[in-house]
Each structure stands twice: as C-alpha cells, then as structure tokens.
Amino acid sequence: MASHWILGPGAIGRLLAHSLSPLAATTLIGRRALPERQALTTPEGELRAQFLNILTVAQLASETHEPPAFLHITTKAMAAEAALEGIANAIPSSTPLVLWQNGFLAQPRITQTWPGPVLCATTTDGAYLSGDDSVVHAGRGHTFVGDLNNQHDELAEALAQTLTQAGLAATQVADIRQRLWQKLAVNAAINPLVALHGVRNGELRGEAYAGRVIAVVKEVAAIMLAEGITPPNIGQGEEAWLALVWQVVENTANNKASMLQDVEARRPTERGAILGPLIESAQRHGLACEELRGLDDELATLEESFNR
Numbered sequence: 001m002a003s004h005w006i007l008g009p010g011a012i013g014r015l016l017a018h019s020l021s022p023l024a025a026t027t028l029i030g031r032r033a034l035p036e037r038q039a040l041t042t043p044e045g046e047l048r049a050q051f052l053n054i055l056t057v058a059q060l061a062s063e064t065h066e067p068p069a070f071l072h073i074t075t076k077a078m079a080a081e082a083a084l085e086g087i088a089n090a091i092p093s094s095t096p097l098v099l100w101q102n103g104f105l106a107q108p109r110i111t112q113t114w115p116g117p118v119l120c121a122t123t124t125d126g127a128y129l130s131g132d133d134s135v136v137h138a139g140r141g142h143t144f145v146g147d148l149n150n151q152h153d154e155l156a157e158a159l160a161q162t163l164t165q166a167g168l169a170a171t172q173v174a175d176i177r178q179r180l181w182q183k184l185a186v187n188a189a190i191n192p193l194v195a196l197h198g199v200r201n202g203e204l205r206g207e208a209y210a211g212r213v214i215a216v217v218k219e220v221a222a223i224m225l226a227e228g229i230t231p232p233n234i235g236q237g238e239e240a241w242l243a244l245v246w247q248v249v250e251n252t253a254n255n256k257a258s259m260l261q262d263v264e265a266r267r268p269t270e271r272g273a274i275l276g277p278l279i280e281s282a283q284r285h286g287l288a289c290e291e292l293r294g295l296d297d298e299l300a301t302l303e304e305s306f307n308r
C-alpha cells in the first residue's frame, strides 16, 4: 500500500497517523521530538496505544528516506507553505500533496506553485490533542477530497478509498472549491466572534451577539454570490447562509471553536486564511466588508497583545 508522510503533528495529523499506520508505511513529521508511543481515544471511548514512526524536520533533512506516495500537510493554514518549504528538498517535486487546512489561503497558493498534484481535503471529523502522547477522536465525520482544477480525480479517489479503509470515511468530490468556501463562510461567522469574546459557540444565539452574526452573514452571503458559491443546504442567498450558520451553532453549541482555543493559548489565529480571502474577494468585487474588516482588525490587535 502507498506510503504516507504527515507534516504537522496536531490533532488531525495524529488522527491520520493513528488511522493510516496499521495499513501503510506512515511517518509523522514535526518540528520537535514527540514520544513514539502514542495513544488514541476513539469516539466510542476505547483507548488504543501504538508506536508511530515519528521524525523531526531536522532528522528528515539529515538522513535519506524513501519518498512517500502522499505528503499530507496538516499544519495550521498560515504555517503550511513554510512547512512545505522546510522539507521540499527531501521529496521529488512530483510528490502528490494533500492539504488539510481551514480557509482558502494555502490551497490556491500551493496549487499554483507546487509542480506535482495538489489535493485538498476538508473534514468534519473532530479531534483534539490531550497531551504530547495522546489525541482524542471526539466525533466521527466525513472527509471530502478533490483538487481545485479537477485534474486528479483518480488520485483523489484512491486517497478517499485508503482513508475509508483506515476508518476515516471519505469521498472524492469534483467541487472541493465550493466545499472549502462553504466551510470558510461558516467559520467566518462563528470563529472570530467567539474568539474575541471568549464564549462557546452556543452563546452566539444570545442578544449580545446575534445581531453581529447576522451582519457578518449579510456580507459573507454577498461575497459568496460574487464567488459563485451556493449554500450547501436547501435555499439560496442570505437566508440560507444564516440558517446554515445557526444550524452549525446549534450542533456545536458546547464547542470551543478552534480560533478560541488559539486565542486562549495566545497563539496566532487563522484569521488570515478565513477572513483574508473574504476581504480580498469583497475588494475585488466592490462589496461591503466593514464587519469582516472590523473582526480582522480586532483579532489583529488581540494577537499583537500576545507578544507584549
């Protein structure tokens, strides 16, 4: 079976490594050393430990390794390009990449610059780290795989089959661009607000925040229309986007969104990958984006305060 390298040992990277290792030669790569004995808690609460093949970027550079059939990049969105550059010398430039980032920043940039195939994956599987040696697979979801130019359907299909065999249900799709923007639209309406106010997703339904959610969705809906992105649910336009956002808020009411987790850990957020493409698109299409820009500025100010 084809071999896999996974660059970025965060929650999704480790979930992938745990899932693929029993099936195929799999190497997890990060900047710092991690214990090789790693534990996974399944959504059913079962604890599984296994030895993963883990290398640091420095080790990878100093030794010769058989190149992988797929390089998965599972870093945060803003770190993906630098992470790829850091190991690009260790692999042929024809190596297929799989980008697992949120937003729509790393995907178009790397698709344009990497000579080999670039697949994008978007997943609703939920996972979080619970230490240097353990990850919790909090909820089973579904992963969609495709490439932005629909030139690598067979490769995406092969990967989707492998992921499914590994226990992560996946489907090859011809509309990955739509799906990435749809997720970005929902993330833009939820993540910045909960991160700025330190609240769980469900609190957005309250009087204090609902008006701002509606104002953000209004701008996002106009941008989606200009980008040719339709809502995934029944219906069209602002109302359908708003219904989708409230549905996700409801389904994830108790969640601490990823951006809130970043803010609490005083880490840079993914605002550049989520709000950035929306603001850039609004400018390109001459659309209003005061709300989105306001959120971006507030997050930038908050992030600056982390360095003081």
Ligand code: KPL
Residues within 6 Å of the ligand: 186, 187, 190, 191, 201, 248, 252, 255, 256, 257, 258, 259
């Ligand atoms: O995807 C999410 C995230 O946390 O990044 C949402 C949908 C906001 C759920 O928390």
